[in-house]
Amino acid sequence: MSKAVLTGEFFLSGGAACVEGAIAAGCRFYAGYPITPSSEIAERMSRRLPQVGGHYLQMEDEPGSLAAVLGASWGHCQVMTATSGPGFSLMQENLGLAVMTETPCVIVDVQRGGPSTGLPTLTSQADMMQAKWGSHGDYELIAYAPQSPQEMFDLTFKAFNMAEKFRTPVLVMSDKIVSQMVERVLIPAEKQIKRVERRRPDRAAQANGAEVLVPPMACAGEGFAIHVTGLTHDERGYPAINVETQQRLIGRLRGKILQNGAEIIEYEERDLEGARIVVVAYGSTARSALLACRLARQRGLEVGLLRLITVWPFPAERIKALRAEALIVPECNQGQMVREVERFATCPVRPVSQAGGELLAPESILKAIEEVAQIG
Amino acid sequence: MPGQVYLIPDRCKGCGFCWTFCPHDVLEESEEINAKGYHLPRVKRDKDNYCVDCKICAIVCPDFAIFTVERGLAPPSPAVSTILSQEVGASR
Amino acid sequence: MAETTMTRSGKGAIRLPSRPGAHPEDTLLRAERLPHIWCPGCGIGPALGAYVEALQESEVPLKQQVIVSGIGCTGRSAGYVNIDSFHTTHGRAIPFATGMKIANPDLKITVFSGDGDLFAIGGNHFIHAARRNIDLNVICINNFNYGMTGGQLGPTTPPEALTSTSPYGHEEESFNLPYLAACAGAVFVARWTSLHFLQLKRAIRHAMQKEGFTFIEVLSPCPPGFGGPNSLGEGLDQMRWYKEKATINPQANLETIGLELGDAKIVLGDFVDRERPSYLARQQLLAQRARGN
Numbered sequence: 200m201s202k203a204v205l206t207g208e209f210f211l212s213g214g215a216a217c218v219e220g221a222i223a224a225g226c227r228f229y230a231g232y233p234i235t236p237s238s239e240i241a242e243r244m245s246r247r248l249p250q251v252g253g254h255y256l257q258m259e260d261e262p263g264s265l266a267a268v269l270g271a272s273w274g275h276c277q278v279m280t281a282t283s284g285p286g287f288s289l290m291q292e293n294l295g296l297a298v299m300t301e302t303p304c305v306i307v308d309v310q311r312g313g314p315s316t317g318l319p320t321l322t323s324q325a326d327m328m329q330a331k332w333g334s335h336g337d338y339e340l341i342a343y344a345p346q347s348p349q350e351m352f353d354l355t356f357k358a359f360n361m362a363e364k365f366r367t368p369v370l371v372m373s374d375k376i377v378s379q380m381v382e383r384v385l386i387p388a389e390k391q392i393k394r395v396e397r398r399r400p401d402r403a404a405q406a407n408g409a410e411v412l413v414p415p416m417a418c419a420g421e422g423f424a425i426h427v428t429g430l431t432h433d434e435r436g437y438p439a440i441n442v443e444t445q446q447r448l449i450g451r452l453r454g455k456i457l458q459n460g461a462e463i464i465e466y467e468e469r470d471l472e473g474a475r476i477v478v479v480a481y482g483s484t485a486r487s488a489l490l491a492c493r494l495a496r497q498r499g500l501e502v503g504l505l506r507l508i509t510v511w512p513f514p515a516e517r518i519k520a521l522r523a524e525a526l527i528v529p530e531c532n533q534g535q536m537v538r539e540v541e542r543f544a545t546c547p548v549r550p551v552s553q554a555g556g557e558l559l560a561p562e563s564i565l566k567a568i569e570e571v572a573q574i575g
Numbered sequence: 576m577p578g579q580v581y582l583i584p585d586r587c588k589g590c591g592f593c594w595t596f597c598p599h600d601v602l603e604e605s606e607e608i609n610a611k612g613y614h615l616p617r618v619k620r621d622k623d624n625y626c627v628d629c630k631i632c633a634i635v636c637p638d639f640a641i642f643t644v645e646r647g648l649a650p651p652s653p654a655v656s657t658i659l660s661q662e663v664g665a666s667r
Numbered sequence: 668m669a670e671t672t673m674t675r676s677g678k679g680a681i682r683l684p685s686r687p688g689a690h691p692e693d694t695l696l697r698a699e700r701l702p703h704i705w706c707p708g709c710g711i712g713p714a715l716g717a718y719v720e721a722l723q724e725s726e727v728p729l730k731q732q733v734i735v736s737g738i739g740c741t742g743r744s745a746g747y748v749n750i751d752s753f754h755t756t757h758g759r760a761i762p763f764a765t766g767m768k769i770a771n772p773d774l775k776i777t778v779f780s781g782d783g784d785l786f787a788i789g790g791n792h793f794i795h796a797a798r799r800n801i802d803l804n805v806i807c808i809n810n811f812n813y814g815m816t817g818g819q820l821g822p823t824t825p826p827e828a829l830t831s832t833s834p835y836g837h838e839e840e841s842f843n844l845p846y847l848a849a850c851a852g853a854v855f856v857a858r859w860t861s862l863h864f865l866q867l868k869r870a871i872r873h874a875m876q877k878e879g880f881t882f883i884e885v886l887s888p889c890p891p892g893f894g895g896p897n898s899l900g901e902g903l904d905q906m907r908w909y910k911e912k913a914t915i916n917p918q919a920n921l922e923t924i925g926l927e928l929g930d931a932k933i934v935l936g937d938f939v940d941r942e943r944p945s946y947l948a949r950q951q952l953l954a955q956r957a958r959g960n
Contacts, residue, residue, distance in 0.1 A: 228770055230762075249957030254769050254950070258762060259795045266759035266792075267766030270735075273753065274770025296756050419751040419767055420774050422730045426697070426746060428754035437700065438746060438754075585685035588707035591903045596862075601679075613707065618679030626679070634720075634864040637712025637902070638702055639690045641680075650683070651691050 201250035204389045213351040213378040214239040217281070217307060217371065218247060219386060220352035224359035225277040225394050226305070227253035230267035232260055232286060235319040236375040237309035240281040261289035269293060269302045273427065275418035277359055281307035284326055285316065287333070294368055295334035296429045298452065301414065303362035303397055305355065310374040312555040322375035323555030324482055325532040330370050331511045337449055339456035341463055342370035342511040344481040348382045354508070360395035361463065365455055366413050372510060374531070376483040376558055412455035456512055465508035466517060470496065474503030476571055477523040479540050481507040484529050484559045491529075491564035500572050510536060518543040525571045529564045531555055578628025578643040580618055581650055586640035589613030593632035593641050599625045602632065616641065695719045695729075697749050704743060708894075708902015710861030710887025711808055715744050717864050718779065718806065721871035722750070727775040734777050735764040737784035740815045740889075741808040744779045758788030761796045764803050772947050775804075775875060782809040783821040786842055790822070797851035797880045801946040804874045804881045807844060810889035811926075818892030825927045829896040843925035844884045849939045854879035856939035858924070860886040860909040863935060870937055879945045886926075886933065897928060909933060 204223045211219070217240055221229075229244040231237075245255040254271075258264040261282055268278045282290060287308045297304055310326045312318025326333075330342045341361050343354040351373060358369040398415040400423065417423035430438040431445050456463065470492065471477060480488035485506045495502040505521070507514065518526075518540055526544050528537035529551035537550040551567045553559055580601070587609055594602035594616050605617040618626070626643060633642035644650050683689040687698035696719065705711050722732055729750055736745040738757035745752040751774075755763045764776045778785075785793055785807050796803060812830050813819040819832040822842045829836060848856045855874050859867040867885060874881035888894060888905030899905045917936035924934040 228766065230766055246957075249954050252954075256766070256769060259791055262756075262759060263762035263792050263795075266755065266762035267769075269755075270753075270763035270766030270768075271770035272766075274767040274774065276770035278766070278770075292756055293759060418771075419733050419753075420731055420771050424749050424751060426752045426754070428746065429756060430754065437697070580680040581683055582680040583683050583685050583689050586690075586702045588702070590708035591901070592708070592713075592906060595903055595906075611702075616680070623679040633691075634716060635713055635862070635906075636716075637705065637707075637709055637861075639692055639696065639698075639712070639716065640702075642691055650681070651693070652688055 201247070203251045204392060205386050206388045207386055209384050209386065210381055211348050211384040212239065212381045213345070213348040213373060214309070215243050216348040216352040216384045217355045217373070217378070218243040219384075220355035221279050221305065221359065222247055222251055222253070223386065223392055224356045226279050226359060227251070228256070228268070228271040228276045228278045229253070229280065230256040230258050230264045230271070230278075231280045231282065232258055232264050234283045234286045236311055236378055237281045237283050237286075237307065239378070240307060240309070261286040262293060265290045265293035265297070265306070268304050269297055269300070272302045272304050273419050275420075277303070277363070279305040279307065281309065283309050283311045284313045287326055287329065291334040295336060295338070297368040298334070298338045298340060299429045300427050301366035301416070301452070302368065303366055303416075304368050305358045305362055305371065306368055307355070307371040307373060309378045310372065318556050320375070321556040322483065322558065323531050324374055324484060325535065325555055327372060327510060327530070327532065327535040328538075330372055337453065339453045339512060340367055340370065341365070341456065341509060342372050344372050344507060344510045345377055346482050346485050346506070347377065348380065348384045351377060352384050352386065363395045363397045364413070365459065365463075366397065366416055367456065370511075372482065374483055412451060412458065460512055460516075463509060464512060464514045464517075466514055467506040467508060469504040469506075471503035471505065471521075473501060475501045475524045476527060476568055477503045477505055477521055478527045478529065478564065478568065479505045479507065479518070480529055481510055481536065484531055487559050487561040488529055488564050490561040491568060494561065494565050495568045500568060502568055507536070513539045515539075515543045519545060521545070525549060527551060527564070527567050527571060529559050529567070531559050576628050577624060577646040578626040579646045580626055580632070580641065580643050582616065583640045584609045584615055586638045587613055587615050588638055588640075589615065590637060592635045592637065596635050597632055598629060599627060601625045692716060692719050695722055695749050697747050700747060703747055705740060706890055706902075708888055708890045708905075709740070710810065710885070710889070710902065710905070711741055711744065713861040713864055714806070714808055714867065714885045714887060715747065715779075717868040718777065718871055719748065721868050721875060724872055725775070725875050727875060731774050732777070733764075733767065733774050734779050735760045735767070736778070737780040737789060738815070739781040739784050739813065741779065741781035742784060742815075758784055758792065760784065761789060761792040761803065761805065765796060765799075765801050768802060769947070777804045777806060777875075779806045780808070781814070782807055782811065782823040782844075783813045786822045786844065794847075794851040797848060797853045797882070799946045800852055800854065800879045800943050802878055802880070804871070804883075806871065806883045806885060808885050808887045809844065810887045810893055812889060812892040814889045814892040818889070818896065823926070827928050828893065830893070831896070841925065843921070845882070845924060845938050846921040848882040849921050852880065852943070853882045853939065854941050854943050855881035855937070857882070857937040858884040858886070858935050860913065860933070860935065861888065862906050862909045863913070866935070873937070878948070879943055
């Protein structure tokens with residue numbers, strides 16, 4: 200059998216690195232449906248999973264893909280699917296099922312131009328709000344925004360650990376550029392890898408009636424006669440269609456993410472000390488923003504960069520704490536994460552928007568920085 | 576073998592399957608209703624000894640509300656026993 | 668303890684309180700949740716009872732038995748059986764079960780769902796699972812309508828029938844489920860009714876010990892959804908309809924056994940019983956090739 204952890208230094212596409220990160224994390228089941236620009240992930244999975252004793256299943260559609268992924272997770276397996284906008288839309292109902300049933304799984308969305316069939320071969324970042332609000336009802340989840348093939352490895356790996364630890368679906372919000380660009384990727388040694396597994400049922404805790412935010416997970420075939428349902432349910436797992444149970448359940452499901460923000464939320468800061476203008480960016484756009492900030496500094500402007508690594512849950516406290524005179528939020532969409540920034544910022548916020556289709560150029564971000572600096 | 580009819584009135588929904596399909600016409604609808612307002616079955620007058628424990632009432636009942644046991648044998652114990660709990664000692 | 672000194676109805680029936688363990692099937696039911704939500708005269712209960720007895724008689728340990736259901740009245744079945752049970756999204760029980768079976772091939776998974784869930788929204792998944800011959804046992808409770816949502820028409824509603832969304836009847840052919848299942852590749856195909864308990868139980872047991880994708884259609888009364896609008900008002904009327912019109916013919920030409928209202932015969936039987944390598948058996952070959960390379 201081939202190795203699960205391909206330790207070494209490689210020149211890999213983001214999609215390929217994503218697959219390696221998943222397999223290194225323990226992924227042994229992938230069910231998916233081809234869709235540009237994510238198909239390379241499915242293709243590499245179909246080659247690599249059988250080599251490591253795993254299973255690739257090509258389903259007949261996206262709702263079925265995510266359903267199969269959830270079923271396999273309850274069969275005690277680490278699981279993943281990948282898609283793009285149209286498929287992500289189709290998966291929303293079962294994403295809600297994953298949230299409600301607290302099923303660990305990883306879903307990769309390689310974003311492309313939308314809405315609808317849109318620009319199948321061109322990039323965008325236009326699914327960011329959908330990542331949080333795409334399924335019906337109130338819920339929280341974890342979503343990462345990798346900006347490089349290396350991060351596709353690292354953050355996909357982390358996504359699996361977070362999914363297991365918090366019993367939640369975790370999204371990897373990639374895009375066409377990040378998934379298809381080819382860059383150096385370092386894959387660590389097996390002994391440096393730390394995998395997290397879902398917590399098993401603990402008789403002592405049950406006996407004490409210990410209240411936990413993240414319940415242990417008994418899977419099918421382990422002798423616990425579990426009941427799992429998408430209906431609002433009580434602590435036994437049985438349907439309980441009433442207001443009190445809804446409050447308790449939704450409170451806990453959201454609480455397990457929101458109250459663990461310190462552990463979940465990640466961002467990268469550059470030159471924030473004393474910065475009068477802060478650019479808040481994520482994903483591929485953050486690469487353009489990095490160059491724009493560097494150029495602006497060279498011109499004497501006090502600009503810093505806050506790069507969101509987790510986009511959900513949103514780092515509200517960090518935004519609130521920024522002591523800048525203005526924030527700039529460049530995105531390859533018509534203004535999505537900027538809305539969250541606006542909600543928490545204590546200074547004016549300027550979006551740099553785009554209809555989608557190409558990487559936001561550093562020049563357009565630099566132009567916005569200079570305009571804001573002049574006004575200030 | 577002669578049979579004894581057991582009824583769980585709270586589960587009954589008065590659908591009529593048991594008294595319609597009993598091959599020996601042992602049962603009939605009674606005037607009595609349970610808490611939900613459903614008419615319960617009863618053994619017909621003088622038909623006590625006609626039940627042969629064929630269990631058709633039990634298998635046709637949609638609500639697990641009626642069953643028969645061979646006369647003289649004990650009914651199932653109300654204490655719950657699960658095969659699963661023997662294997663893993665799981666509490667329910 | 669049986670309350671033998673308490674009231675006895677007529678002279679004969681001994682009454683028991685509805686506690687878990689009161690009924691012989693209670694060990695396999697989540698009896699604390701009874702009475703269940705289904706209507707008086709609904710046929711889901713007897714079908715579930717047949718499944719539960721088949722579970723008890725099966726050689727597969729209960730720990731490995733799993734029930735997966737979708738949405739609808741029949742979908743609620745998973746909540747009443749005391750084994751690993753999964754109540755999933757509408758139409759997606761089969762793909763969910765597929766993923767679970769692949770992740771843990773030792774599980775014996777039964778998909779227990781309704782006609783709309785399995786053949787409207789779930790139709791695509793049904794035919795692909797049959798094509799793959801994934802080792803799943805699908806039991807479809809066909810009550811000819813969408814019961815839970817108020818009795819709307821579905822893909823198995825006979826054209827001349829009235830439902831809440833076909834007040835003038837409708838002009839679409841209804842699916843002939845055994846025919847469809849056989850054509851899609853199922854290795855065991857049967858049709859029984861909620862009345863034909865013993866044959867149904869035997870068919871379920873046979874399906875459980877057979878490798879591959881099996882399908883059993885169970886015709887069931889639905890008093891408010893189907894019976895009421897079609898002068899088959901009580902569950903008893905529909906059960907009598909099955910008794911009168913049923914004819915058991917395992918050799919029937921499946922193309923001809925579609926269902927209609929009225930005087931037509933209802934053809935029942937174990938129709939198809941064949942062997943095909945299952946999905947997982949064939950996957951072994953693929954895995955060998957992958958590792959060989």
